[in-house]
Amino acid sequence: MLNFDIFVSSPLEQFEIISLFSLNFGKVDLSLTNSTFFLFLGQFVSVLGNGFLAPTRLQFVLESLYSGVLGITKETVGNKGDAFFPFAFSLFVFILVVNIVGLVPYSFTVTSHLIVTLALASLVWFGKLFYGFRLHGFHLFSSFLPAGAPFALVPLLVIIELISFCITIISLSVRLFANMMAGHILLKVLAGFAWTMMAAGGLLYLAHFSAIAVLFLLLGLETGVAIVQAYVFTMLTCLYLGDMVSGGH
Numbered sequence: 001m002l003n004f005d006i007f008v009s010s011p012l013e014q015f016e017i018i019s020l021f022s023l024n025f026g027k028v029d030l031s032l033t034n035s036t037f038f039l040f041l042g043q044f045v046s047v048l049g050n051g052f053l054a055p056t057r058l059q060f061v062l063e064s065l066y067s068g069v070l071g072i073t074k075e076t077v078g079n080k081g082d083a084f085f086p087f088a089f090s091l092f093v094f095i096l097v098v099n100i101v102g103l104v105p106y107s108f109t110v111t112s113h114l115i116v117t118l119a120l121a122s123l124v125w126f127g128k129l130f131y132g133f134r135l136h137g138f139h140l141f142s143s144f145l146p147a148g149a150p151f152a153l154v155p156l157l158v159i160i161e162l163i164s165f166c167i168t169i170i171s172l173s174v175r176l177f178a179n180m181m182a183g184h185i186l187l188k189v190l191a192g193f194a195w196t197m198m199a200a201g202g203l204l205y206l207a208h209f210s211a212i213a214v215l216f217l218l219l220g221l222e223t224g225v226a227i228v229q230a231y232v233f234t235m236l237t238c239l240y241l242g243d244m245v246s247g248g249h
Contacts, residue, residue, distance in 0.1 A: 020033060035108060035110055065093060091233070091234055091237060095176070095230040100226055102184070117172070117173040118169070120173070121170075135244065135245065172237070187215065194208045194212050
């Protein structure tokens with residue numbers, strides 16, 4: 001007999017980090033977790049398709065992604081966008097792969113954890129700060145005070161601009177984390193609801209087919225969300241880097 005309890009467990013259980021292989025050196029824990037495994041898997045899959053002698057369908061997809069991300073960098077950064085393209089392309093493909101892999105049943109959605117998206121957003125923020133100092137030096141701080149601002153409003157404007165400069169870490173990380181986590185919770189709740197109806201039998205057994213149909217529709221929607229979130233994260237990254245080129249924020 002099937003055990004239906006596994007389908008009606010807590011919707012948050014899918015985000016639990018578990019140890020797959022324990023490895024400890026004193027107080028240093030180097031264990032392989034499901035989160036780490038799918039991070040490496042996402043990195044591995046994201047580099048597939050390179051080095052083919054004959055064109056393949058995978059190569060065509062990668063070339064399409066290549067052209068799309070190149071267009072984003074040129075539109076948002078301008079002529080200097082080529083310098084940011086390798087980073088933007090790697091970031092887009094990595095986020096896209098881990099988002100799509102997370103939709104596979106019994107897999108793990110790496111981007112549904114705030115610590116992961118916060119690390120990616122911090123990488124972008126420190127990168128744009130480093131590039132801004134490299135181009136403009138301490139003159140970069142002049143962007144915190146708009147030209148022609150009244151002297152009485154200077155302290156307030158500086159605080160607002162400083163918050164706006166630092167808020168990019170939160171806006172990038174929370175947007176990706178919240179969208180991926182909310183979508184997966186909804187899928188889990190609906191799947192548990194469908195299995196409960198099927199286990200009840202009778203008319204509910206027939207009615208559960210409608211719940212499964214809605215589940216498949218939501219799965220398609222969540223696939224679209226996974227792609228869009230990778231695109232939005234990359235586009236905002238290019239916008240923030242482009243602001244550094246012009247000396248803004």
